Amino acid sequence: MKGILLVAGVGSRLYPTTSVLPKALLPVYDKPTIYYPLSDMIAAGITDILVICSPTNLHFFKAQLGSGSRFGIDIRYAIQASPKGIADAFIVGEKFIGNDDVCLMFGDNVFHGGDFHKILRNKVAEFNGGAQAFALSVSDPQNFGVVELNEEGEVVLLEEKPQQPTTDKAVLGLYLCDAGVVDIAKGLTPSARGELEILDVLKAYQAVGNLAITVFDETLEWIDTGMPDSLLRASEYISEWQPMEMLIGSPELTAYKQGLITRERLAEYGDAMRKTNYGDMLTTAAKMKDAR
Numbered sequence: 063m064k065g066i067l068l069v070a071g072v073g074s075r076l077y078p079t080t081s082v083l084p085k086a087l088l089p090v091y092d093k094p095t096i097y098y099p100l101s102d103m104i105a106a107g108i109t110d111i112l113v114i115c116s117p118t119n120l121h122f123f124k125a126q127l128g129s130g131s132r133f134g135i136d137i138r139y140a141i142q143a144s145p146k147g148i149a150d151a152f153i154v155g156e157k158f159i160g161n162d163d164v165c166l167m168f169g170d171n172v173f174h175g176g177d178f179h180k181i182l183r184n185k186v187a188e189f190n191g192g193a194q195a196f197a198l199s200v201s202d203p204q205n206f207g208v209v210e211l212n213e214e215g216e217v218v219l220l221e222e223k224p225q226q227p228t229t230d231k232a233v234l235g236l237y238l239c240d241a242g243v244v245d246i247a248k249g250l251t252p253s254a255r256g257e258l259e260i261l262d263v264l265k266a267y268q269a270v271g272n273l274a275i276t277v278f279d280e281t282l283e284w285i286d287t288g289m290p291d292s293l294l295r296a297s298e299y300i301s302e303w304q305p306m307e308m309l310i311g312s313p314e315l316t317a318y319k320q321g322l323i324t325r326e327r328l329a330e331y332g333d334a335m336r337k338t339n340y341g342d343m344l345t346t347a348a349k350m351k352d353a354r
Contacts, residue, residue, distance in 0.1 A: 063107075063108055063162065063163045063165055063186050063238070064108065064110045064112070064158065064159060064162045064164050064165070065103045065110065065111040065112070065165045065166075066111070066112045066113075066114060066151055066152075066158070066159075066164055066165070066166045066167070067096065067099055067100065067112070067113045067114070067167055067168075068114050068142075068148065068151045068166060069084060069086040069096060069114065069115045069119070069169035069170070070114050070115050070116050070145065071085065071145070071288070072145070073085030073170075073288065075288055075290075076088070076288065076289070076290060076293065083122065084115065084116075084119040084122055084123070085170050085287070086123075087122055087123070087126060088287070088293060089297070090172060090287060090297050090300055090311070091296075091297040091300040091301050092304075092338075092339050092340045093311060093312065094126060095169065095170050095287050095293075095296075096126070096170075097311050097312065097313055098171070098172045098173070098310075099167040099168065099169055099171060099172075099173075101312060101313045102167065102173060102178070102179065102182065103167065104133060104135060104313055104317055104320055104322070105182070105183060105319075105320065106165070106182045106183045107186060107187070107320070108186065109134070109135040109322065110135070110136050111130065111135060111136065111138070112137075112140055112155050112158045113127065113137060113138070113139050113169075114139075114140050114141070114142050114154050114155060115140075115141065115142070116141070116142060116143075117143060120141060123139065124139060132313075132314065132323075132331070133313045133317040133322065133323065134317045134320075134322025134323045135317065138158065140154050140155060140158065141154070146252075146256075146257055146258055147252070147256075147258035147259055147260070148166075148257075148258070148260040149246075149250055149257075149258035149259060149262065149263045150247065150257070150258045151166060152164070152166070152239070152246075152247040152263075153244060153247050153248060153258075155244075159241055159243075159244060160241065161241050162241060163189055163191075163238065163240050163241065164238070164239055164240075164243065165186065165237070165238050166237045166239070167235060167236050167237075168235030168236075168286075170286065170287045170288055171234070171235045171236075171284065171287070172287060172296050172300070172311070173234075173282065173283070173284055174283045174299070174300075174303065174310060175281050175282050175283050176278045176279060176281040176282025177281075178278070181276065181278070182236075185238060185276065186238065189238050191240045192239075192240060192267055192273060192274065193237065193239045193240070193243070193263070193264060193267035193274070194237070194238035194239075194273075194274045194275075194276065195234075195236075195264055195273065195274070195275050195276075196233070196234045196236050196275070196277075196278060197231040197232060197275055197276070197277045198231065198234060198277065198278045198284055199230045199231055199280065200230060200231075200232045203224070203227040203229060203232055204224060204225060204227055205223060205232075206223065206232035206233065207220070207221070207222045207223065207233045207260070207261045208220070208221055208227055208231055208232055208233065209233050209264075209275055210229035210231065211275060211277070215275070217264075217273055220233070220261050220264055220268065221261070222253075222259060231277060233261070234278075234284060235286070237260065237264075239267075243263060246263055246266045246267070247263060249266075250262050283299060285299065308343055308346070308347055309340070309343045309344070312340070312343075312344070314328060314331050314344055315328070315343075315344060315347055318347070325348050326348075328344055328347065328348040329344075329345060329348035329349075332344030332345030332346075332347075332348055333345060
């Protein structure tokens, strides 16, 4: 399975901070926001990744992530010239996707807990076509795309930001789709806001009985960092939990755990960033026999 990290948003809700720097490169505690979903993909066994960004931000992401060789993976880049919606990412990434399945993640979301990596890794390994989406109960479902399920776990409703929600389950910024998603996206009609909506993609899979939803329990922490308060909350959350887990959202450490880079390379990266919290923890991890 291939991966797409979508980071094409302008981050207008974070102005003036994002007037120059893209929101996915703003720090969540001690590392860029995009490191978290990138680490999630690596942990799930996805090593061929396309970063889709705006034309003005391409150089920032290339400077931060490069070719991916640092993490033992392959990172390529594509441009979304204008904000045409989440589903447009599949059209932009058509050549990259080819005949492969694809995992789409937002570059500004932080996931932690709830056996997230284990569940995602299993879903990727078991994926057998169609579409797989994920949901979580939230206190403010009116601010999200939501999904309602019946007692058998079947989807009975998908709705974007309902004024009077009948469900509290928000659809997360994480989707697994087969290669047919490109044609589905091409066939969509733009919504009232002029975008190709990801929920319309899911509805197309639902219509042919080929949509699965996995609902995470309350032990999963999900933070969309697109607002000042949530960006701060993400940093506070990571600063609280990270000392207990070595590093959260480190692509270098995740790549090492996955056997993509050697202990020696991990130690080199730590040494290159010595006198920083991040570098010191990489160095410590490289010295530990059970870091994997």
